[in-house]
Amino acid sequence: MSALTDKELAEQLRCPSGNQVSEFGNKMYQSNFNMIDKTIDLLNSKENSTILELGFGNGNHIIKLFEKYRIDNYYGLEISEAMINEASKLNMKLIEERKLKLNRIENDTINLKSNTFDYCFSINTIYFWNDLSNYFEQFYNVLKNEGELFLTFIQKESAEKQSFTQYNFNLYTETEIIELLQKANFKHIEPFHFEENAVSKNGTEMQRKFTIIKAKK
Known part of the structure; x- marks a missing residue:
């Protein structure tokens, strides 16, 4: 894979093509x-759940969700048409079984029914x-009660x-995100903190901290 400038890398991370x-x-x-692994583990999905x-x-993790939990339906939204194609190829069996739907999100709109997802x-x-x-x-709207x-x-x-x-990334503190979740009426907001040695998207090794925030409707 040819080397990308920082700006090109940022554009690819936003919408791969x-x-x-x-x-x-x-x-x-x-x-x-x-x-991804830590998020799936924390999800702790109940049986026969619906997930957005x-x-x-590229959807490489989707099969793990179905192997780990007894999911009824998974619905995925993605801005990149190319990633939808990649994920469709990797998960064709689930699509054929009608357990998996992958669609493009447009105009920042989660155009799905209210009270649909666990x-x-x-x-x-x-x-x-x-x-x-x-x-x-929008997440609050499409979640079921207690979702x-x-x-x-x-x-x-x-x-x-x-x-x-530095290119078209909006970075937020944990406090800022929690405050916005509270304004959207989410409750029982709980952050989980992790630290890892990782390879950055530009190929450099780094130690990074990440957070998973869990919030309930």
Whole structure:
């Protein structure tokens, strides 16, 4: 995979595209593997649940969800058409069984029915949302009563050390996110903190801190 400038890397992380998208999707998955793994474990899905994920990337982790939990349906939204194609190829059996639906999100709108999902989650995507409050309100709307939202993100102090985040990344502190979740009427908000040695998206080794916030409707 050819080297990318920081600006090009930031653009690819926001919306992967191009003839190297398959390789890039795999690199994203590898870099995010621990964050994905920890989020799936914390999800602790009840039996026959319905799940919404925003920003599933190449979908390499989706099969683990179905293997770990007895899920009825998974609905994925993604901004990148290329990633939808990659995830569809990797999870064709689940699509054929009508347990999995993958669609493109447009105009920052989660265009789904109210009170539909037991769980919603998103990993390493909040930096690209135009309006956090808007997304939190939409998540609240599509969750069932007592449904849970999980947000996973690199802590601001760690993200700022990566040069590509100066380009079109919106970085937030944990406190800022919690306050916006409270304004969206979420309750029982609980942060979980982690630290890991990881390979950054630009290929450099780094120690980074990340947070998973759990919030209930």
